[in-house]
């Protein structure tokens with residue numbers, strides 16, 4: 135599932151390709167109608183055609199294409215969405231659901247096996263994304279801010295990290311990796327995180343996300359960049375999906391538990407169980 139580093143990789147790929155380009159045609163498979171949430175394919179096409187892309191941004195896991203009339207085309211890849219930059223006459227992608235042609239002979243292809251992805255137009259004054267916490271790579275994401283957010287929370291720390299209203303863009307892969315890097319057990323109650331741990335956790339979140347971008351995202355399953363190439367994070371993870379394999383630091387087998395319905399991977403030695411924590 136694409137998280138901040140995957141979406142940011144696509145954003146960086148598309149920014150120089152799309153900025154200044156004008157949308158010439160939009161074709162959405164009517165069977166993929168949920169993609170457009172509240173608009174029909176015809177209404178969506180009428181709204182986008184002729185618009186020029188002025189910016190390619192990102193907020194959390196959302197891609198934000200700023201248009202010349204002040205609106206924003208908001209794309210969320212969800213589970214298996216892909217945005218691929220292709221020549222207009224290139225053959226259809228597997229599971230292609232929509233295509234957006236630009237001037238200049240290229241366009242975007244949208245493919246989505248599971249069909250959970252969404253496209254939306256946020257008009258000029260609309261907030262393009264729901265309420266999201268700060269960007270973990272921005273300066274506002276400080277240890278002090280994080281400590282304030284953690285205070286009094288009884289949820290397991292892993293669940294706290296996945297809550298997009300607290301921190302935008304972290305998902306299952308990078309939350310597990312950040313907890314390992316910080317040496318904190320995923321079941322530790324969020325409000326019980328100590329002062330030293332808060333600083334380590336803040337730094338670990340930023341580091342694993344930055345490394346994720348450097349490795350161009352994680353391609354455990356469906357994710358590819360805007361050219362269709364896999365990222366390489368999966369070759370660098372220390373705990374995620376390494377159940378039963380030796381920890382690179384201490385040699386003990388990595389364990390897997392389920393926290394808040396999500397598979398969670400950790401080292402029982404490097405991330406000691408919290409006092410009184412029963413584990414699950």
Ligand SMILES: [Zn+2]
Pocket residue numbers: 381382383384385386401402403404405
């Ligand atoms: Zn270890």
